Amino acid sequence: MKTYQPITPEIIDKLKAITGPSYVKTDRDILLQYQTDYETNPAMFRVPEAAVLPANAEEISQIVKLANEYDFPITVRGGGTSLAAGAIPVCGGLVLSMERLNKIIELNEEGMYMTVEAGVRTIDMQNEAKKVGLLYAGDPSSAESCLIGGNLATNAGGLRAVRYGVTRDQVYSLEIVTPTGDIVECGRILKKCSTGYDLEQLIIGSEGTLGIITKVTVKLIPLPPYRIDVLAIYTDPKKALYMVPKLLKAGVDPTSVEYMDNSYVRDTADYCQYSDMPHYEDGIYVIITVETFREDELDAKMDTVCTICEESGAVEVLEADDRIWNMRRNVQTSCEMISKVFLTDDVVVPVHKIASTIEKIMEIGENYPFQVKINAHIGDGNLHIVLCKMDMSDGEWNKNVEEFHQQVYAYAYSVGGRLAGEHGIGAKKLKYMEQFTPQGELKVMKTIKRAMDPNLILNPGKVIDA
Amino acid sequence: MKTYQPITPEIIDKLKAITGPSYVKTDRDILLQYQTDYETNPAMFRVPEAAVLPANAEEISQIVKLANEYDFPITVRGGGTSLAAGAIPVCGGLVLSMERLNKIIELNEEGMYMTVEAGVRTIDMQNEAKKVGLLYAGDPSSAESCLIGGNLATNAGGLRAVRYGVTRDQVYSLEIVTPTGDIVECGRILKKCSTGYDLEQLIIGSEGTLGIITKVTVKLIPLPPYRIDVLAIYTDPKKALYMVPKLLKAGVDPTSVEYMDNSYVRDTADYCQYSDMPHYEDGIYVIITVETFREDELDAKMDTVCTICEESGAVEVLEADDRIWNMRRNVQTSCEMISKVFLTDDVVVPVHKIASTIEKIMEIGENYPFQVKINAHIGDGNLHIVLCKMDMSDGEWNKNVEEFHQQVYAYAYSVGGRLAGEHGIGAKKLKYMEQFTPQGELKVMKTIKRAMDPNLILNPGKVIDA
Numbered sequence: 046m047k048t049y050q051p052i053t054p055e056i057i058d059k060l061k062a063i064t065g066p067s068y069v070k071t072d073r074d075i076l077l078q079y080q081t082d083y084e085t086n087p088a089m090f091r092v093p094e095a096a097v098l099p100a101n102a103e104e105i106s107q108i109v110k111l112a113n114e115y116d117f118p119i120t121v122r123g124g125g126t127s128l129a130a131g132a133i134p135v136c137g138g139l140v141l142s143m144e145r146l147n148k149i150i151e152l153n154e155e156g157m158y159m160t161v162e163a164g165v166r167t168i169d170m171q172n173e174a175k176k177v178g179l180l181y182a183g184d185p186s187s188a189e190s191c192l193i194g195g196n197l198a199t200n201a202g203g204l205r206a207v208r209y210g211v212t213r214d215q216v217y218s219l220e221i222v223t224p225t226g227d228i229v230e231c232g233r234i235l236k237k238c239s240t241g242y243d244l245e246q247l248i249i250g251s252e253g254t255l256g257i258i259t260k261v262t263v264k265l266i267p268l269p270p271y272r273i274d275v276l277a278i279y280t281d282p283k284k285a286l287y288m289v290p291k292l293l294k295a296g297v298d299p300t301s302v303e304y305m306d307n308s309y310v311r312d313t314a315d316y317c318q319y320s321d322m323p324h325y326e327d328g329i330y331v332i333i334t335v336e337t338f339r340e341d342e343l344d345a346k347m348d349t350v351c352t353i354c355e356e357s358g359a360v361e362v363l364e365a366d367d368r369i370w371n372m373r374r375n376v377q378t379s380c381e382m383i384s385k386v387f388l389t390d391d392v393v394v395p396v397h398k399i400a401s402t403i404e405k406i407m408e409i410g411e412n413y414p415f416q417v418k419i420n421a422h423i424g425d426g427n428l429h430i431v432l433c434k435m436d437m438s439d440g441e442w443n444k445n446v447e448e449f450h451q452q453v454y455a456y457a458y459s460v461g462g463r464l465a466g467e468h469g470i471g472a473k474k475l476k477y478m479e480q481f482t483p484q485g486e487l488k489v490m491k492t493i494k495r496a497m498d499p500n501l502i503l504n505p506g507k508v509i510d511a
Numbered sequence: 512m513k514t515y516q517p518i519t520p521e522i523i524d525k526l527k528a529i530t531g532p533s534y535v536k537t538d539r540d541i542l543l544q545y546q547t548d549y550e551t552n553p554a555m556f557r558v559p560e561a562a563v564l565p566a567n568a569e570e571i572s573q574i575v576k577l578a579n580e581y582d583f584p585i586t587v588r589g590g591g592t593s594l595a596a597g598a599i600p601v602c603g604g605l606v607l608s609m610e611r612l613n614k615i616i617e618l619n620e621e622g623m624y625m626t627v628e629a630g631v632r633t634i635d636m637q638n639e640a641k642k643v644g645l646l647y648a649g650d651p652s653s654a655e656s657c658l659i660g661g662n663l664a665t666n667a668g669g670l671r672a673v674r675y676g677v678t679r680d681q682v683y684s685l686e687i688v689t690p691t692g693d694i695v696e697c698g699r700i701l702k703k704c705s706t707g708y709d710l711e712q713l714i715i716g717s718e719g720t721l722g723i724i725t726k727v728t729v730k731l732i733p734l735p736p737y738r739i740d741v742l743a744i745y746t747d748p749k750k751a752l753y754m755v756p757k758l759l760k761a762g763v764d765p766t767s768v769e770y771m772d773n774s775y776v777r778d779t780a781d782y783c784q785y786s787d788m789p790h791y792e793d794g795i796y797v798i799i800t801v802e803t804f805r806e807d808e809l810d811a812k813m814d815t816v817c818t819i820c821e822e823s824g825a826v827e828v829l830e831a832d833d834r835i836w837n838m839r840r841n842v843q844t845s846c847e848m849i850s851k852v853f854l855t856d857d858v859v860v861p862v863h864k865i866a867s868t869i870e871k872i873m874e875i876g877e878n879y880p881f882q883v884k885i886n887a888h889i890g891d892g893n894l895h896i897v898l899c900k901m902d903m904s905d906g907e908w909n910k911n912v913e914e915f916h917q918q919v920y921a922y923a924y925s926v927g928g929r930l931a932g933e934h935g936i937g938a939k940k941l942k943y944m945e946q947f948t949p950q951g952e953l954k955v956m957k958t959i960k961r962a963m964d965p966n967l968i969l970n971p972g973k974v975i976d977a
Contacts, residue, residue, distance in 0.1 A: 155756055156863040202703040211703050213712075214680075229951035234861040236891035237668040237677050237932035239716055241944060241974055242956045246679075246712035250705055267762045290621055296733045296804030338762030342808050395700040397622040425702035466703035478707060485695035489963065490708045496962030497955065508707055 046510065047501050049138055050116040052094040060097050060139075063107045068145070070096040079140040082125040082132040085386055088439075089472070093120065093134040098142045102220060102228050102259040108141065109257070110226035112502045120504055121253040123164070123195030126187040128389050129471025131199065131252055135506035143194050146259060149173055158217055158234050160262040163194030170263070179265040182209035185467070186374065194258040200250035202467030204373075207293075207424035208300040208336070211467070213249045215263045221248055221256030224498030234262060247493075252469050253504040254511075255497050269336035271343040272300075276365035277331045277354035278324045282306065282407075284358035285331050286400035289423050291353050292333070293396065297346040301334040302424030303373055309420050313372035316379035322368075323361055331423070332365055332373060376420045376429075383416070384433035388446060392457045393466030396426040402460060406430060409452045413445050427466035454481055470508045479510055512976065513967050515604055516582040518560040526563050526605075529573045534611070536562040545606040548591040548598040551852055554905075555938070559586065559600040564608045568686060568694050568725040574607065575723070576692035578968045586970055587719040589630070589661030592653040594855050595937025597665065597718055601972035609660050612725060615639055624683055624700050626728040629660030636729070645731040648675035651933070652840060660724040666716035668933030670839075673759075673890035674766040674802070677933065679715045681729045687714055687722030690964030700728060713959070718935050719970040720977075721963050735802035737809040738766075740831035743820035744794045748772065748873075750824035751797050752866035755889050757819050758799070759862065763812040767800040768890030769839055775886050779838035782845035788834075789827055797889070798831055798839060842886045842895075849882070850899035854912060858923045859932030862892040868926060872896060875918045879911050893932035920947055936974045945976055 060069045070076060073092070080090040094117075099105045112119050118138035125132050134140050146162035149169070153159070154177050161170060167181075167188040174181040185191055185203035195201070197219060202211045209215070218232030232238070232245035248256050279285035289302060305313070310330050314322045322328075333350055337343040354362045380387045394402045403419060406428075410417030414437065421428035430453065434442050454464060458481050464470060470478050479487070487509065494511040495501075501511055526535045536542060539558070546556040560583075565571045578585050584604035591598050600606050612628035615635070619625070620643050627636060633647075633654040640647040651657055651669035661667070663685060668677045675681070684698030698704070698711035714722050745751035755768060771779070776796050780788045788794075799816055803809040820828045846853045860868045869885060872894075876883030880903065887894035896919065900908050920930060924947050930936060936944050945953070953975065960977040961967075967977055 153863075156861055157760070200703075200705045200709075202705070206703055213709070223951070223955060227951040227954065229955055230949065231952065231955075233927050233929060235859050235927075235929060235932070236862060237666075237672055237859050237888070237893045238929050239666045239668070239857075239931045239933050239935045240859075240929040241716075241936065241948065241952075242721070242959060243666075243679070243712050243716050244952065244955055246709050247959075250707075250709050255708070267760050269762065294623070294733050296735065339808070339811060341811075342805070345805060345807075391705075393701050393703050393706075395622055396702060397619075422703070427703045461699050461701075463699060463701060463704050463706040465705045466701070467705050469705045470707065482707065483696065485689070485693040486697065486707075486710065488693065489689060489695055489697075489710055492962050493708060493713075493959060496958050 046136065046506060049118050049136060052117050052139060056111065056115050056117065057095060059111055060095065060108065063104050064097055064099050068098040079122060079134065082127040082130065084130045084133060089130050089133060091134055091137065093140040094137055096140040096142060098145050100145050102222055105141065105222045105257055105259060106226045106228050109222050109224065109502065112139065113225060113500050116500060118505045119502055121257050123192035123198070124166070124187070124190045126191045126195065127471055128391065128468045129465065130473040131469050131471035131507060133472055135472045141257070143192060152177065154179070156234060157265045158262055159265055160260065161193055162260055163258045164192050167191050167193055167196055174265050175268065178268050180268040181215065181263055181265055183212045183215045183263070193261050197249050197258050197261060198251065198253050199467065199469035202422065202425070202427060204301050204303065204422070206422065207302050208298055213246065216245060216249060217262045217264055219245050219248060219258050220260035221258055223256050224503045252471065252508050254494060254508050255503070257503065269338050271337045271340055273335055273343055273347050274365035274369065275333045275347065275350050275354070276363045276369050277333065277359040278328045278361040279331065279359050280324065280327045280329065281358060282329055282403065283400060285329050286403060286423065288353060288357035289399065290397055291357065292350070293424065295349055295353060297335055297349050299333050299424060300336050301332065302422070303332040304421040304423040305330045305373060305376065306419045308416065308418045309376050312379040312383065313375050316375055316382055317368065317371055319368050319372070323363070330369065332369055380431055380433060384435050386434040388432045390430040391427070391465045391468035392430065392453065392462060393427045394457055394460050394462035398460040398462070399423055399426050399428065402457065402462070403428065405456050406453055409449060413449050415445060450477070472506050475507065475510060478508065512602065512972060515584050515602060518583050518605060522577065522581050522583065523561060525577055526561070526574065529570050530563055530565050534564040545588060545600065548593040548596065550596045550599060555596050555599060557600055557603065559606040560603055562606040562608060564611050566611050568688055571607065571688045571723055571725060572692045572694050575688050575690065575968065578605065579691060579966050582966065584971045585968055587723050589658035589664065590632070590653070590656045592657045592661065593937055594857065594934045595931065596939040597935050597937035597973060599938055601938045607723070609658060618643065620645070622700060623731045624728055625731055626726065627659060628726055629724045630658050633657050633659055633662055640731050641734065644734050646734040647681065647729055647731055649678050649681045649729070659727050663715050663724050663727060664717070664719050665933065665935035668888065668891070668893060670767050670769065670888065672888065673768050674764055679712065682711060682715060683728040683730055685711050685714060685724050686726035687724055689722050690969045718937065718974050720960060720974050721969070723969065735804050737803045737806055739801055739809055739813050740835065741799045741813065741816050741820070742829045742831035742835050743797045743799065743825040744790045744827040745797065745825050746790065746793045746795065747824060748795055748869065749866065751795050752869060752889065754819060754823035755865065756863055757823065758816070759890065761815055761819060763801055763815050765799050765890060766802050767798065768888070769798040770887040770889040771796045771839065771842065772885045774882065774884045775842050778845040778849065779841050782841055782848055783834065783837055785834050789829070796835065798835055846897055846899060850901050852900040854898045856896040857893070857931050857934035858896065858919065858928060859893045860923055860926050860928035864926040864928070865889055865892050865894065868923065868928070869894065871922050872919055875915060879915055881911060916943070938972050941973065941976060944974065
């Protein structure tokens with residue numbers, strides 16, 4: 046990896062001239078806030094040399110040009126909710142926080158779109174759309190904390206992707222500051238476009254390595270007024286998993302299909318202090334959400350869903366209440382009860398391979414001393430494996446995790462899967478990216494990175510080793 | 512534009528060694544077949560120096576490496592249905608025809624995907640999916656002639672994009688031969704992915720300038736069993752156009768919303784020899800298709816559609832029969848009756864700007880001596896303007912067309928539109944692309960092109976002047 050120049054007092058002065066002195070941080074106490082994101086392992090932390098809080102794209106453009114001139118790296122920080130060490134400044138240098146770019150610029154009801162600065166919280170966009178009867182369909186689990194720019198940078202997925210797709214599918218256009226400091230708008234508010242290269246889709250999911258996203262225009266769609274959440278409880282994971290393809294072909298167009306294994310059912314019920322959850326001891330929960338524009342359509346689709354679940358071997362099929370979603374939303378935090386250090390992984394496979402993949406992972410896990418827990422967006426083939434360190438030594442933990450990952454990733458790739466469905470590669474999976482990505486594909490990615498960012502200024506040490 | 516080396520007998524011998532001698536064409540009679548696509552203006556034609564019909568990606572890889580070694584350009588040809596001179600070898604050199612890569616490799620019902628070679632006809636994919644109760648939703652008007660690789664290269668749109676999106680939205684993955692001859696698979700059969708750069712979306716819509724698409728895996732979705740086509744007839748174009756936003760917000764999720772101005776109603780009825788079409792003299796036709804999974808849902812949505820059309824001022828609302836779609840599918844051919852040379856243009860604007868755009872175009876057209884005809888996919892803001900040369904002189908025609916385009920494109924860009932919604936830029940709009948694209952955006956496109964294709968081998972003279 047490249048070695049950069051240190052951030053000197055001269056550079057600090059120039060940064061202060063760009064943003065005003067109060068928006069450039071050099072105090073160690075403050076910089077400690079930027080040493081990690083959702084990463085819990087202190088071995089991964091790194092304190093930046095400075096942090097800057099610009100107000101707009103013009104300031105960011107000047108900062109990026111300065112970085113090219115003085116050869117220091119920039120790590121962009123959104124909400125700091127990365128589970129892939131995406132916001133950690135692994136090469137030192139400058140952290141650039143997007144928190145001040147927090148304005149909703151326009152909500153256009155007639156045109157059904159919303160334009161925001163990249164530092165707006167996802168939940169604020171969801172709420173703003175809801176006020177006028179529209180839906181912003183992007184919905185990562187971290188919606189209350191994450192920022193829309195980060196959603197785009199990682200192509201965040203989340204809970205509604207079965208019906209509405211991922212963040213990539215919600216975006217009309219975006220403004221970036223390129224790695225050399227130009228301000229460029231990519232895309233327009235168009236439903237069809239065949240006018241040159243699709244730069245917006247290239248930027249989305251590039252995790253800040255090809256440009257700093259400063260402004261975003263997203264699609265809004267009519268908000269379906271009717272909704273039902275079904276909880277199908279299984280005691281045999283195979284039966285739960287093999288139900289999915291039938292559900293997806295039945296024309297009910299579910300919004301969410303979520304899976305929590307029994308360890309999660311117990312842990313999240315305990316965490317939420319719900320004492321009477323059905324099949325607490327042996328249940329696997331599958332939550333299915335359906336939304337419609339008419340009540341009779343909802344009834345009909347609910348009947349179809351219930352029939353499919355019953356016929357596939359569910360031991361109980363209920364209407365799910367708020368508690369179920371609360372449990373689902375707390376899968377991550379419930380792990381903190383069990384283990385101070387735990388590792389959340391994110392793998393994606395073709396939907397029709399998820400059953401065999403989960404079986405395989407549990408089988409691999411049996412050879413290791415840690416607890417393996419699985420929750421999954423089974424409607425889109427995306428699963429999260431949590432490993433709990435408990436009281437294992439650092440050495441034992443690292444060795445076991447590495448071995449376990451090698452086997453899981455090798456299996457995922459063998460069935461056409463990939464390293465990350467929604468968390469991104471960040472710094473955490475860079476070495477696996479280099480190992481598992483076919484050489485030709487990696488070569489094209491590096492060719493593009495080097496051409497667009499010749500000095501490797503933006504987010505070095507992430508995604509690929511350019 | 513770059514000057515290339517001629518294709519010598521030595522190169523011909525090497526090509527023959529790659530594909531077998533019968534698949535390398537040098538006879539002028541045969542080469543004349545490759546001098547144009549759907550372009551009707553002989554001034555745009557160009558005969559290639561040779562044509563090659565490879566059998567697979569491996570052969571294409573060798574041909575591309577040869578082109579880099581000997582410095583001759585390659586123009587890829589799919590079905591030859593481009594309306595943007597996309598398949599014309601404007602810099603001479605070699606035409607590479609995809610016609611032999613015509614195998615459907617796999618249709619996977621459980622996984623709901625289909626993998627095909629890039630030279631398979633779109634209609635064959637549609638039919639193959641239908642046989643097992645699934646839908647391939649891509650549907651360009653030229654589906655009977657065009658090849659799937661060309662659909663991807665231009666990000667073809669078509670008639671069903673309101674509900675299902677454009678070609679870009681149908682694709683899981685693709686295989687390309689890169690401009691330097693590597694065979695690379697981009698994307699996988701995944702509903703979520705956050706694992707490096709989205710190369711497949713960069714390639715889609717790049718019109719063969721960043722890689723030769725050799726294999727494609729598309730999504731299949733459940734085929735809705737119920738369908739209705741409504742014909743709403745208006746006599747005031749404004750009323751027809753201002754109906755669209757209401758329809759899109761009503762939750763009926765229409766598959767198609769098509770617009771034919773009165774000149775098209777007359778010409779296509781004449782062409783199809785339908786003598787009793789309603790409002791032949793003064794009608795503007797809007798065709799609305801709705802598809803559902805249940806019959807009662809269809810009835811309910813049909814009621815909603817009819818109410819919206821009537822309330823917005825339709826003079827008649829009918830169930831559309833096959834004749835209407837036949838007329839719609841013959842808008843292009845019906846022009847041949849009127850004028851030997853005619854020009855089909857393709858512009859896209861935000862959906863909520865289409866009404867004002869069509870008004871503006873008709874207003875601009877009044878100052879010119881040619882007939883201006885408009886049909887439009889009004890549900891997605893994409894409109895086709897046809898200009899008929901009739902008996903105008905070449906000089907007068909060229910001058911008028913150029914003036915007309917300058918005004919239309921300037922207006923489209925002023926409302927956030929773009930040069931092409933679905934036909935692509937090809938050679939025909941390259942100069943407008945250079946003129947109208949913001950400099951920063953053009954710079955990024957050229958940076959990527961030059962990095963991926965350093966010798967400018969693939970499809971030179973198309974999209975951008977790299």
